[in-house]
Amino acid sequence: MNIGKIETTEHAALTSRLGREHVADIVEFLNGKTAQEATEIVAHMPLQWSVEVLDQPHFRDACEVIEALPQDKAVALLEGMSADRASDVLRWIDAPARGHLRDALNADTRTAIDHLLTYPEGTAGALMTTEFxxxxxxxxxxxxxxxxxxxxxxxxxxxxxxxxxxxxxxxxxxxxxxxxxxxxxxxxxxxxxxxxxxxxxxxxxxxxxxxxxxxxxxxxxxxxxxxxxxxxxxxxVDDVIDAMIEEQTEDVQRMGGMEAIDEPYLAIPFAEMIKKRAGWLCILFVSEMFTASAMQFFSDELEKAIVLALFIPLVMSSGGNSGSQATSLIIRALALQQVRLRDWWRVALRELPTGIVLGGILGIIGVIRITVWQQAGFFDYGDYWKLLAVTIGASLIGIVTFGSLAGSLLPFLLKRLGFDPATASAPFIATLVDVTGIVIYFSVAWLFLHGTIL
CATH class of the missing domain: 3.10.580.10 (CBS-domain)
Known part of the structure; x- marks a missing residue:
């Protein structure tokens, strides 16, 4: 159905149907339309309905609708909306149109909106409403x-x-x-x-x-x-909930290794999606090159004991997983102020034994796995398979411990430097642990296997 060509009777029928819906359901309906279609529907709604719809933070095309409507209609809607929502909408309208709309507002509304626009985003002043x-x-x-x-x-x-x-x-x-x-x-x-x-x-x-x-x-x-x-x-409280949901969404996206996006997934243009994801992906890829360099450094050891290469994915992923766990816990604790910057040493003292125990658990599983495979005849790890099992177990303790420490302390470092701790994304931690994990793994292997297969 082309909303832009709906006849008057169809507009009346649609308006009548929407009038029986909750405003949140109307917003959900409009979010499924294009900006042009949503504008046409809002334009034919009674003024009070339109105000309620535009007042909803989840209405995705509020800025586009206000900008596309005739100025007198747009001004009436802005004056009917809560001041904080109106200021949010005006904030993202292009300068020439924003200026025209602002100048057409009545003095009280204009003063309230101007006042709210002076406060930085993410502060109480930007969130507040002057209508109390x-x-x-x-x-x-x-x-x-x-x-x-x-x-x-x-x-x-x-x-x-x-x-x-x-x-x-x-x-x-x-x-x-x-x-x-x-x-x-x-x-x-x-x-x-x-x-x-x-x-x-x-x-x-x-x-x-x-x-x-x-x-x-x-x-x-x-x-x-x-x-x-x-x-x-x-x-x-509803404004705070909306703001925190948006903030948490951005943090989750950053922890996933990409820039934050402020649109629904299916509404993001393809080029914008590439732009948001490519930067971090390239950084992580370049970082992983250090892993390749580390493996090249130990190429002689790999040639002598190719069996060591079989366990590289196992020990590397374990360290990355441990680091990601610690990062997620500390970022959340920092956000809730359960820990503060001065508590970094307490966190380190807690994560050190935690990493050792977790690494020991994984090490035992690794030793059991090698033993079962060797004894059952699934794979022959050679004459020194017992030393190999000990090497894997000890490597897991070292790598998981390092991953836990690095994952827990990196958010403190980023916060101290003035960055968002969420930037300590799980992929970034995994990359860091991969590089150091290679060094730990082959150092432990040389320690236990030197003079045997190395």
Missing amino acids: VSVPANWTVKQTLDHIREVEHSRETVYAIFVLDPTTKRLVNTVSLRRLISGVPDAPILSVAHAYAPISVPATMPQEEVARAISKYDFLAVPVVDSTGHMLGIVT
Whole structure:
């Protein structure tokens, strides 16, 4: 069905059907259309429906729809959307069109959006919305409830009411909607406020810290204040969840050895996919060349004991797997602040015996495997097969231990240098362990097999 050519009756039927759907389902439906089709559908929706759809962070083509709509329609939608979502949409529209839309907005909306655009991405200021309910500290419960009824339609959320000093306008306390409803109408608003001082976050706080504060205090919204204690806005739990899902997605992609992408897999252009993946793949490939160089260095040993080559994939992959495990654990622990940079030595002391034990377990399995194959006649490893088994077991202990140490400490190093620890991707760790693992493997082999098959 070509949405761009739908007749008026078809538009009415489609609008009627979508009107019975939840806004999240409408967004999912629109995400399955092209940007042009989505624009046509949104253009024929009632204004309030369109605003709700565009307010959803998961609506993929919000920027394209706003840019393609007639200016008066686009401006009406931006003014109806929450300020933080409108600022996110405007942020990614090209400069000339963004300027025209901004200038056409009413003064209040323009000021709110300009204010939000000044904060860097990934901070509380960039996440917050300026649409919250605040009342003076000298109001009563009844006055506050009446005020909520008047302004509810223009506020993103009424999870909490923020009580301000009548004179200085600084944040004094917060009142949950539940406590407000249960309060005596003529009682002062502060009588139903929390007994403790208000908990707030600065506008420059990273979004990970904001999420941690919301989780710690079980908030649905946390106030954002400036250095003087005046409220700038609120960060809601749903905005934090959306931001953290996006952040976690980027981290997972980086750990997989590629640049982060911000589009659904099937929507990424082929050239963009190649661009995102080729860079890291080339870096890892060049790094693996050091593995080849290391093996060339030990080429004489390989010629004398070709049987050693049979176990190279086994011992190398074990070290890489151990390193990837440690990297994943430490990156997660750093993100949750379960460990800090100063704890690197504690992590090292923990991973050292862990690596030895894990390597010992794998070494025992390796020794058993060689013994069974030799005794059962599946393969003849030669007269010195017992020394070979010991070599494999000892190599696995050394390589797995090194992999665990390297995988756990590299995120600390990257964080200290100012890089994202997620850059310590599993492929990168695997490559590092491959190179050093070759050296460890043949060094152990020379130690145990020198004078026999070497």
